[in-house]
Amino acid sequence: MTTLAAAATQVSTGEAWVFWILGPLAVIAALGMVTARNAVHSALWLVLVMLCLGVFYVVQSGPFIGLAQIIVYTGAIMMLFLFVLMLVGRDATDSLIEVLRGQRLAAVLLGLGFAGLVGTAFYRALDGRAAVNLDQANVNGNVQGLAAALFTRYVFVFEVTSALLIAAAVGAMILAHVERRKDQKINQPDRMRARFAPGNYPGPKAGPGVYATTTSVAAPGRLPDGRMSDQTVSPILPKRELTEAESAPKSTEGR
Amino acid sequence: MQPGYYVVLASVLFTIGAVGVLIRRNAIVLFMCIELMLNAANLALVTFSRINGTLDGQIMAFFVMVVAAAEVVIGLAIIMSIFRTRRSASVDDANLLKY
Numbered sequence: 001m002t003t004l005a006a007a008a009t010q011v012s013t014g015e016a017w018v019f020w021i022l023g024p025l026a027v028i029a030a031l032g033m034v035t036a037r038n039a040v041h042s043a044l045w046l047v048l049v050m051l052c053l054g055v056f057y058v059v060q061s062g063p064f065i066g067l068a069q070i071i072v073y074t075g076a077i078m079m080l081f082l083f084v085l086m087l088v089g090r091d092a093t094d095s096l097i098e099v100l101r102g103q104r105l106a107a108v109l110l111g112l113g114f115a116g117l118v119g120t121a122f123y124r125a126l127d128g129r130a131a132v133n134l135d136q137a138n139v140n141g142n143v144q145g146l147a148a149a150l151f152t153r154y155v156f157v158f159e160v161t162s163a164l165l166i167a168a169a170v171g172a173m174i175l176a177h178v179e180r181r182k183d184q185k186i187n188q189p190d191r192m193r194a195r196f197a198p199g200n201y202p203g204p205k206a207g208p209g210v211y212a213t214t215t216s217v218a219a220p221g222r223l224p225d226g227r228m229s230d231q232t233v234s235p236i237l238p239k240r241e242l243t244e245a246e247s248a249p250k251s252t253e254g255r
Numbered sequence: 256m257q258p259g260y261y262v263v264l265a266s267v268l269f270t271i272g273a274v275g276v277l278i279r280r281n282a283i284v285l286f287m288c289i290e291l292m293l294n295a296a297n298l299a300l301v302t303f304s305r306i307n308g309t310l311d312g313q314i315m316a317f318f319v320m321v322v323a324a325a326e327v328v329i330g331l332a333i334i335m336s337i338f339r340t341r342r343s344a345s346v347d348d349a350n351l352l353k354y
Binding site for chain 2: 003010011015016019020023027030032033034039042043046049050054056057060061062064068069072073075076077080081084085087088092095099104107108110111112114118119122123125127128129130132133134135136138142145146149150154157161164165167168169171172173175176178
């Protein structure tokens with residue numbers, strides 16, 4: 001009983017508050033990440049989970065690992081994720097059709113069972129266990145303690161890590177590189193011949209029209225004979241469906 | 256409140272990530288679920304480090320971060336090259352090896 005009481009009091013009240021606020025927040029954010037249909041929303045939920053975990057690391061006397069979590073994970077890795085998301089199908093939402101019948105239900109049941117078993121096992125194993133805490137290990141400072149271990153006992157692992165990072169960088173370059181065949185490359189003389197070929201207008205395209213009634217980039221400019229020119233409007237602008245009165249040329253005399 | 260609660264939270268987060276891998280179809284979201292599982296393992300490692308009073312757990316979490324960074328770079332490059340050829344990021348569409 002005394003050990004239980006000691007275990008209950010060894011975590012400070014502030015840390016308990018942090019845990020009971022950020023712990024449920026992390027679980028909610030993780031569930032939001034799994035259930036969000038839009039991949040960008042998933043990424044933002046994951047950022048919230050990682051920030052919560054970073055606070056947990058700092059609270060558990062690991063300031064270096066906590067800040068590395070925030071800088072490396074939320075700063076670098078998640079931005080890489082968002083970058084690729086913007087390149088690859090940002091609008092690609094998941095289809096709701098199940099390929100295997102009942103797979104989702106089975107997965108959720110499996111997850112509930114797994115979480116129940118592992119969570120209960122850990123709770124029973126660690127219940128009432130007094131934590132040694134890192135005050136002794138961090139006596140010279142957390143970063144110094146980590147560095148002392150990293151460059152003595154774990155120095156071989158550290159060296160292997162560098163090989164891993166180099167392999168990853170080379171692999172990413174190989175995967176991202178697109179090899180063009182020699183006959184697919186267009187050289188400069190051919191490009192210029194195509195540019196000045198008859199039928200192709202070599203100069204820059206004219207800008208959209210600027211009128212007293214509108215300055216929209218979607219308003220086409222006028223040709224010398226008064227017709228609207230389609231070439232002055234960028235093709236990436238969405239086609240708007242305008243009413244007859246809206247699309248009619250505006251008079252400049254005022255109405 | 257005991258330090259063991261952190262490990263229980265870590266196992267819950269790990270399970271959410273594992274279920275996400277099973278039920279989602281978008282390759283990038285699958286990758287995020289894997290990242291969540293790695294993060295949950297990191298939380299457990301940091302908590303074990305605190306319970307045992309040594310810094311080894313934090314160093315292991317540090318190495319997990321390094322491996323995760325390398326894994327994300329390669330994985331996203333693979334997803335990009337699959338997207339370039341198949342115009343889709345769904346894992347169900349990459350089924351050429353099936354037949």
